Amino acid sequence: MEDPVIDALARAVAAAPADAELRLHLATVLLDRGHTERALAEASTVLAADPGNARAREMLARILQTPAAPEATAPVSAASDSQARIPTTSGTGFDWSAAEAELDHIAQPMFVGDGAPAFDEHDVQRPTVTLSDVGGMREVKERLESAFLAPLRNPELRALYGKSLRGGLLMYGPPGCGKTFLARAVAGELGAAFVSVGLSDILGQFMGDSERNVRELFRLARRQAPTVLFIDEIDAIGQRRSLARQSGMRGVVVSLLEELDGLGNDNEGVFVLAATNQPWDVDPALRRPGRLDRTLLVLPPDAEARQAILRHHLAGRPVEGVDLASLAAGTEGFSGADLAYVCELASENALLESSRSGVPRLIGMSDLRQSVAQITPSTGPWLESARNVVRFGEDDGTFAQLREYLRQSGRR
Known part of the structure; x- marks a missing residue:
């Protein structure tokens, strides 16, 4: 190419290939001087690295509106992948199918996915467990009853006392203490549908996907009402906007706030439960009245609950002489996950000894006490x-x- 300005800009881009503004300036000059194909390649390179670049999108739209003309220049060197030639149809404008084939290795397609919703009826569960299946934890059950369940079960009394159903419940506490199981039990108690989501279910790959996922999640919950919508890791999904490193996460929080407020929609019959191990990282706006305004501390299981958890995880295993009360007394501060691991280690120890001796034996108190001694409460x-x-x-x-x-x- 014999244009000194374009040659100088091309050399500058080659020296600083990550400089998007410089590359877009080169694309502008190329387009102004009739080199449409090269301008398209440069703009596409910017979009491949930064799909949200507004100037690159504007440049691409301008290029696609410009009739292609033959360029009386020497063929572009094959050393630059960004300088792909884009065929055009004769007389009618841009050939989209040819362009997609040529630019497949340079830029992401404009539209992705098959249009399927992020959430559908396959994500809905019908739990059969109730609070009666939760061992111990009397204070937690009473709190759930007073703050959540009693108003739901008694619409006449709710109307008499003017009790609003707006808002949700935030459960917080150490990990592994049964917050998810409690949410499932609440759904079973109400005979409601149960939809459980976490961070990986909400976050999308492209800009705007996460906000759309939040909206689709609440649409599903409304269609299936009555629904208990359980949002795990709410500190990651609805983290303080002042701590959010990416603007996309702030958008997720805003979308979540809008859906909790029911803007433009009726959340009647949608009961939101959220769980977190880090309640101090949850955006304060999510805890305002009408949102997740009630809190429930889910502590390590009490002695009665520890016995129930141990009994559950030892059921179906070959045990003998197990004193659950003694084990429960010696595992204060253990989470439900810790207690499950105690049973797993005890089984592993008995299995290993049986393998060595060739004679199967039962799991006893010595195995369980040995396991307890090996575990530090999480x-x-x-x-x-x-x-x-x-x-x-x-x-x-x-x-x-x-x-x-x-x-x-x-x-x-």
Whole structure:
């Protein structure tokens, strides 16, 4: 090419290939001087690296509106992948099928996916467990009953006392303590559909996908009402916008707020439960009245609950002489996941010895006590972090239950 301006810009782009503004300037000059195909290649290269680049999209639209003309220049060197030649149809404008074939290795297609919704009826469950299947945890059940279940079961009393069903419930506490199981039990208690989602279900690959997923999630919940919509890892999905490193995450929080408020829609029959291990990272706007305005602290299981969990995980295994009360007394502070691991280790120990001796034996107390001695309760680090937040962080009263528990347990 004998144009000194274009040659100089091309050399500059070759020296700084990641400079999008410089490459788009080259594309503008190329288009102004009639080199449509090269301009298209340069703009497509920018879009391949940054699909959301508004200037590159404008450039692409301008190029596609420009009739292609033959270029009286020497063939472009094969050394540059970005300089692909785009065929055009004779007399009618741009040949889309040929362009897609030529640019497949340069830019992502403008439209992706098969148009299927992110959520559909296959994501709906019908739990059969109820709160009666939850061992122990009396205070948690009472809190669920007073704050959530009683108003739902008694519409006449709800109307008499003017009790609103707006808002949801935020469950928080150490990991592995049964928040998901409780949410499932609430759905079973109400005879409602159950939809459970986490961060990986919400986040999309392309700009705007995550916000659309939030809207589709609530549409599904409304169609299946009554529905218990359970959002796990709400601290990741609805994290404080001041902490969000990407603007896309702020958009997800805004979409979640709009759906919780029911803007343009009726959330009647949609009961939102959310769970988090880090409630202090949840955006404060999500905890305002009418949203996730009620909180429930789900602590490590009490002695009665620990017995129920151990019984559940030992059921169906060959055991003998197991004193559940003694084991429960020796596992204070263990989460439900920790107790499941105790049973797994005990089974593993018995299996290994049976394999060595060639004679199967039953799992006994010695195996279980040995397993307990090998495990450090996983709730300890969380409680230490919580103690620091309660002592030194801002508290608007959300963590009153946690503060009282720490005081009673001697951690404050």
